[in-house]
Amino acid sequence: MATLGDVAARAGVSISAVSRVLSDAPDSRVSAATRERIVDAARELNYRPNFAGRALKSARTQVVGLVVPDITNALFTELMHGAEDEATERGYTVLLGRSDDVRPGGEVIARLIGEGRVDGMALQVGDAVQPAGLRDLITTQAPIVLVNSSYPGHVGSVTLDDHRGALIATQHLLELGHERIAFANGLPRSFTAKRRRTGYKLALATAGLRMPKEYETRIGYTVDNGRTALRRLMALDPKPTGIVVANVNAAVGLLGEARRAGIRVPEDLSVVTVHDSWTAENTWPPLTAVKMQFYTVGRAAVRSVIRRIETGETSDEVVTDPPPELVVRESTAPPRTA
Amino acid sequence: MATLGDVAARAGVSISAVSRVLSDAPDSRVSAATRERIVDAARELNYRPNFAGRALKSARTQVVGLVVPDITNALFTELMHGAEDEATERGYTVLLGRSDDVRPGGEVIARLIGEGRVDGMALQVGDAVQPAGLRDLITTQAPIVLVNSSYPGHVGSVTLDDHRGALIATQHLLELGHERIAFANGLPRSFTAKRRRTGYKLALATAGLRMPKEYETRIGYTVDNGRTALRRLMALDPKPTGIVVANVNAAVGLLGEARRAGIRVPEDLSVVTVHDSWTAENTWPPLTAVKMQFYTVGRAAVRSVIRRIETGETSDEVVTDPPPELVVRESTAPPRTA
DNA sequence: TATTGTTGCGCAAACGATTGAGCAGTTGGG
DNA sequence: CCCAACTGCTCAATCGTTTGCGCAACAATA
Structure with a gap:
């Protein structure tokens, strides 16, 4: 690979001149003619600044x-x-x-x-x-x-805005008329889980509702976690009629497990997820989701x-x-x- | 960040000695005592070799x-x-x-x-x-x-082994008794598409079958491509009873489009995909797939x-x-x- | 004409690591 | 007791860039 030295030799100037021109330093003070010779030489040699050299000197890697x-x-x-x-x-x-x-x-x-x-x-x-x-x-x-x-x-x-995401998802189910709404959440220590939780609770409280503690699972965000959440929630009595899932991967798993258990979505159970992704569009039925950017x-x-x-x-x-x-x-x- | 020089100073030796010890050069020729002082100093200073320095000198970035x-x-x-x-x-x-x-x-x-x-x-x-x-x-x-x-x-x-993958997928449908087997393939210029094609054809030929040209679509590997492929294939007369899909993403799309069109899988149509992934497990119905590592x-x-x-x-x-x-x-x- | 300022460059010292060469001091063989 | 070989280190060059400083040459000003 060509170095600054190679370019300098070909253009008949010093290394510093080349460096200043090619990294267009603000006060390079180089004549137009020289500048052109340098740029041409660099192009002809297909010069590219060496990453290591630059990083070493400037203490920046970009x-x-x-x-x-x-x-x-x-x-x-x-x-x-x-x-x-x-x-x-x-x-x-x-x-x-x-x-x-x-x-x-x-x-x-x-x-x-x-x-x-x-x-x-x-x-x-x-x-x-x-x-x-x-x-x-x-x-x-x-x-x-x-x-x-x-x-x-x-x-x-x-x-x-996790809080708002979960709030909107919960509100959607409320507006559809659901009164037993469960929440398949992430692990208790998860930062996002905590914030989504407040959204879910606020939506319920605003509607004057309060769910039993078991209506919230705090298992995790993976596909398998979603499966487990469904089994646990649908074993409750009374069963929820709608579930807000805090993560789209978990929602995919939850949906699959519902099919396997013979629970029809959305007839028997509504599922809404926080987060959207291409996977959510391609489940069956396609998942209603709160899109978070x-x-x-x-x-x-x-x-x-x-x-x-x-x-x-x-x-x-x-x-x-x-x-x-x-x-x-x-x-x-x-x-x-x- | 600590440099070799810092470590050398603290251990009371030269930079070269430190370099040789820490990058354990084969013939470092350093006494056990000195070596220990160097290693200790490096640990105490939390020394880490500078990436740029090393890359510049050795012309290797790893x-x-x-x-x-x-x-x-x-x-x-x-x-x-x-x-x-x-x-x-x-x-x-x-x-x-x-x-x-x-x-x-x-x-x-x-x-x-x-x-x-x-x-x-x-x-x-x-x-x-x-x-x-x-x-x-x-x-x-x-x-x-x-x-x-x-x-x-x-x-x-x-x-x-794309050839073999497609072969196995096609054979699976043949063994189930299918006789009208379509192939939703990638773009003609795609290298993998070409190789999967030979597998599909060989399986059919071995079974003494030959499909009309329209039974192979060559649209692409995306979810949308899969949707298009399904529409095109199910518009044929006679319709295929099984489809080999060359890519799992396309298969997901194809499956979704089948649902939308009211085609039941696997009752009306069998779908097998080349490539497996976690998404294939979580469609409905879960996709039969040829797992490629x-x-x-x-x-x-x-x-x-x-x-x-x-x-x-x-x-x-x-x-x-x-x-x-x-x-x-x-x-x-x-x-x-x- | 002397001084000052500006333009257009080149010199050389870093940055941190690697590595061949060199140099004391010690050991071993003859 | 001398030379060779080895041990245990240090010196210094080098990789490719950046950049402060210096130095001519020339122009502008006093």
Whole structure:
């Protein structure tokens, strides 16, 4: 590969001149003629700045790390796309961190930051990490922004309006006339689960309703968790006529388990999920969902990380634009014996 | 961050000694006592080798790029996991390339390789790239291995046994007694589509059958493509009683469209897909599928890239272990009027 | 005409790591 | 007792960039 030296030799100038021209330094003070010779030479040699050389000298990589617990999750895709788009627009690259390593003591973070592979990172921790483990991860001074979670004392987070999402989903069932509405939620320690819970409860309270404690399961966000939730909820007496599922993957599992148990959706049971994704469109029946813009979160997270890197400013941001939006498909209907 | 110099100062030795000890050079020739002082100092300072410094000097990044056309695809996840596992075991890191840029003239590849961000790459091109565009991408001397495709003259590829996968899927329908078996395939220019086609045809020929030309659609691998394929195939006369779908995403779409059209699966129509994924388990009915190990392909691809980087050897490999395996679920049954 | 300012470049020192060469001091063989 | 070989380290060059400083040449001003 051609180096600055090669280009300089071909253009008959010094290395510094080439560097200044090609990285268009503001006060480069190079004549138009020289500039042209340099640009031509660079093009002819197909010059590309060496990443390592530049990073070493400038102590900047122009890379942000994105660490997610589970790339299987359909939502990850949206997040990643948003992150990539924002990064590219700002001249950064996204490095996807090894998800499985996001454990207490998490080596990924220490490595990515410590070895100088990234300038900062966006970190979605999910259910997997215990609050105690989180502390180790973020007490470094590094520019880290949490995605869909927050930590007391840590400044720098981007979250969705989970509260509102769950509220809208619950309201939808209420408006259809349901009076026994269950909630298949994530693990108690999950940050998002806590916030969605308040939305669910507020919607019920506003309608003057109150559900027995067993109407909320707090099992988790996976497909299997959804299956378990359905079995547990439909074993109750009286059975719920509608279920708000806090996660689309769990909803897919819950729906499948309902089919297997001979429960008809939406005739016997209405199901609405918080979060939308392409998988939700392709279940049977297609899932009614509250669309939460993960793409926007990806963008906001990267924007926040970059701002933190470049200016040092931090913030805790709730993405409310676009707002959570109900997408009515075919998994919800009025209760049969309304 | 602590540098080699810091560690050296603290241990009271030279930088070279520290470097040799910490990167355990084979003939480091350092006394046990000194070694211990160095290791202790490094630990106390929480030393981590600077990525840029190391990369600059050694002209190696220990990073392989993985470029895929569409990270939405459920199969990508498996591929990525395999790639990551293999890379980690061998001391490499995976950098996920921006998918959308994999177009003719593809800038990603030139950048990742040209700027020295990666030592080599695994490239899954998919349907999106025209054969002509491919040439530009791979005629560089860089260590590039193609995944699920190949290119005349280019040595270095890892593919699945697509032929066999389609063969097994078709045989399954034949064994159930189907005699009108359609094939929802990918685009004609797709490498995998061509190979799956031969499997489908061979199975039919072996059974002494031959289908009219219209029984094969060559639309593509997306969910929407699957929907279109179903409409087109079920408009034929006589209708097929079974469909082999070349891709699981397309199969999901095809299944959804069948529901919408009031076609019962498997009573009116059997559907079997090539490739399995978690989405296939969660459709209704759950999809019968031929499981193809994308995880293994990810591993093999990275292994191949690394071998190419380190030894210069190249190879064209077909992953046959584990072999394609039929997973019978509930989307296939004997034809009604057998 | 002397001074000052500006333009257009080149010099050389970093950044952090690797590595061949070199150099004392010790050991072993003859 | 001498030379060779080995041990245990250090020196210094190098990878490709960036960037503060310096230095001519020339123009503008006093």
